[in-house]
Amino acid sequence: MQASIETISTLERKMTxxxxxxxxxxxxxxxxxxxxxxxxxxxxxxxxxxxxxxxxRYGQSVRQEVLGELMSQSFxxxxxxxxxxxxxxxxxxxxSVAAGxxxxxxxxxxxxxxxxxxxxxxxxxxxxxxxxxxxxxDKMVETLRKQRQTWQEVERAAADGDQVVIDFTxxxxxxxxxxxxxxxxxxxxxxxRMIDGFEAGIIGMAKDQEKVLSLRxxxxxxxxxxxxxxxxxxxxxxxxxxxxxxxxxxxFFASFDVKNGGETEFRTEVKANMAREMKSAVRNSVKNQxxxxxxxxxxxxxxxxxVASEINQMRQQAxxxxxxxxxxxxxxxxxxLFLEQAQRRVSLGLIMNEVVQQGQxxxxxxxxxxxxxxxxxxxxxxxxxxxxxxxxxxxxxQIEAMALEEAVIDHxxxxxxxxxxxxxxxxxxxxxxx
Numbered sequence: 001m002q003a004s005i006e007t008i009s010t011l012e013r014k015m016t017x018x019x020x021x022x023x024x025x026x027x028x029x030x031x032x033x034x035x036x037x038x039x040x041x042x043x044x045x046x047x048x049x050x051x052x053x054x055x056x057r058y059g060q061s062v063r064q065e066v067l068g069e070l071m072s073q074s075f076x077x078x079x080x081x082x083x084x085x086x087x088x089x090x091x092x093x094x095x096s097v098a099a100g101x102x103x104x105x106x107x108x109x110x111x112x113x114x115x116x117x118x119x120x121x122x123x124x125x126x127x128x129x130x131x132x133x134x135x136x137x138d139k140m141v142e143t144l145r146k147q148r149q150t151w152q153e154v155e156r157a158a159a160d161g162d163q164v165v166i167d168f169t170x171x172x173x174x175x176x177x178x179x180x181x182x183x184x185x186x187x188x189x190x191x192x193r194m195i196d197g198f199e200a201g202i203i204g205m206a207k208d209q210e211k212v213l214s215l216r217x218x219x220x221x222x223x224x225x226x227x228x229x230x231x232x233x234x235x236x237x238x239x240x241x242x243x244x245x246x247x248x249x250x251x252f253f254a255s256f257d258v259k260n261g262g263e264t265e266f267r268t269e270v271k272a273n274m275a276r277e278m279k280s281a282v283r284n285s286v287k288n289q290x291x292x293x294x295x296x297x298x299x300x301x302x303x304x305x306x307v308a309s310e311i312n313q314m315r316q317q318a319x320x321x322x323x324x325x326x327x328x329x330x331x332x333x334x335x336x337l338f339l340e341q342a343q344r345r346v347s348l349g350l351i352m353n354e355v356v357q358q359g360q361x362x363x364x365x366x367x368x369x370x371x372x373x374x375x376x377x378x379x380x381x382x383x384x385x386x387x388x389x390x391x392x393x394x395x396x397x398q399i400e401a402m403a404l405e406e407a408v409i410d411h412x413x414x415x416x417x418x419x420x421x422x423x424x425x426x427x428x429x430x431x432x433x434x
Contacts, residue, residue: 003078011087011110011303019074019103027066028059035062067097075107087112088305110303115354118297123416125289128282130428132274137267140274141248148255151241157204158240160190164202165239171232179223180231184238195221202235210236257380274425276378281429288431290412291348300347310342311335352408359411367403368396375399 001023006014035058036051044053055062071092079086090107097103151163158164164187170180189199201213213233221227246252253259253266261268315330315338355361376385389395 001074001077003074003081005082005084008108010301011113013084013109013111015075015078015090015107015109017071017074017078017105017107019070021100021102024066024070024103025100027070028063031062031066032059063099067094067103070103071105071107074103085112086110087303110305112303113301113350115298115300115350117351117354117358120297120412120415121417122297123290123293123412125286125293125413125416125418127286127418127420128423128428129420130278130423130425132271132278132425136274136425137271140270141267144256144270145245145248145252146243148246148252149243150246152244153239153241155207156240157206158189158202158237159242160203161188161243163188163241163243164205164237166202166235166237168233168235171234172226172229177226180233198233198235202237205235205237207237207240210234273378276374278425278428281431285431286413287409290409290416293416294351294412295344295348298347298351300350302343302346302350306346307339307342308335310346311338314338314342352405355408355411356404359408361404361407361411363400363404364407367406368400371399371403371406 001020002018004016006016008014032051032054036049036054037047039049039054039058040046041049041053041057044050071094075090075092086109088110090109093106093108095104095106154162166185166187167183168181168185169176171177172180187193187199187202189203192199195215195217197215198213201211201215205211211234213235214230215233216230217226217228219228248263248266250262253262256266256269258266258269312330315333318333318338319328319330372386372389373382376382376389379385389399
């Protein structure tokens with residue numbers, strides 16, 4: 001086999017390959033001999049079909065099959081000989097396939113870019129540090145109570161925080177408009193779900209009272225035909241309910257799987273969950289800063305094929321997430337919708353892979369185990385979940401990839417300028433600003 005390589009552009013290569021005719025004919029003959037032993041042809045016993053008959057009937061299709069396999073085999077053999085890593089599947093064009101002649105073909109493909117890592121000591125990262133105090137726990141307990149709150153009808157004027165059931169009709173220039181009317185609509189006053197002034201106008205209204213609210217749509221309203229326009233809503237309140245928070249008792253604690261220890265144990269469990277959430281938030285903030293710094297430090301020429309592949313994956317994810325089980329043609333989603341994000345992902349992947357190579361980083365089984373246990377600890381039977389992960393190859397492959405990514409982040413942090421900043425628990429949960 002002979003192979004020559006031509007550089008078409010920075011990342012594109014053209015390889016011309018010739019496979020000796022003897023190798024081609026030998027493989028074709030071997031394939032015909034195999035077929036003669038297994039094929040069924042009327043008038044012949046299985047295994048007794050003459051090779052000549054097989055060649056007459058199936059010789060052309062066998063040859064095409066062998067040629068396809070040989071082009072693929074010889075292409076990857078040539079890559080190995082020349083120590084080339086392709087970033088894409090090749091576009092193959094046959095030039096000479098005649099029987100008795102050398103097989104000649106051209107393969108065009110992309111290679112990975114060469115990446116020179118920047119000075120990782122210039123990476124700047126802020127790591128937030130916070131304590132969880134009793135006030136933070138009190139606030140979280142109240143949040144959990146509100147999540148389990150019920151509504152109790154009251155016979156008084158509507159107040160902020162109440163849930164009201166209303167009928168309303170909106171008119172623009174004396175005419176109703178699409179989406180401006182509803183019957184039996186539930187609304188929590190103070191939720192800011194409606195335009196400015198709507199909810200405030202209902203505060204103080206009694207059950208069965210009707211009122212006209214003269215308001216104005218905001219200038220940036222999502223419907224241009226309504227933006228900035230004055231509007232009148234005729235509103236009638238048909239029901240008023242106030243929130244009823246559950247008591248801090250055994251039944252409430254049991255609903256969060258705290259069956260013993262009362263409020264003390266419940267608060268301990270709440271604090272542990274808050275600590276896990278804060279640890280995850282801080283880690284994600286640090287990771288996002290590292291990613292931004294890596295992209296700032298490096299400009300990478302991207303193989304078009306890798307970007308196209310990433311776009312296709314993002315299309316499929318979008319359809320799975322938002323398609324509502326409908327059969328949507330992927331091509332209807334323009335590539336431009338995903339291009340910038342796809343380029344960012346591919347660039348980051350190539351940079352991080354270079355960090356792996358230069359840092360000689362590997363998947364650490366201990367780190368993998370730690371990740372699995374952390375992901376399992378919020379379940380009722382964490383050890384059973386751990387067993388499930390280790391019995392699922394696909395899941396483990398994903399976790400191993402996560403562990404390697406974490407190793408990359410830690411490697412960069414070991415060289416970066418990391419500044420720890422004290423803050424409140426709530427600030428620690430906020431994502432890093434760009």
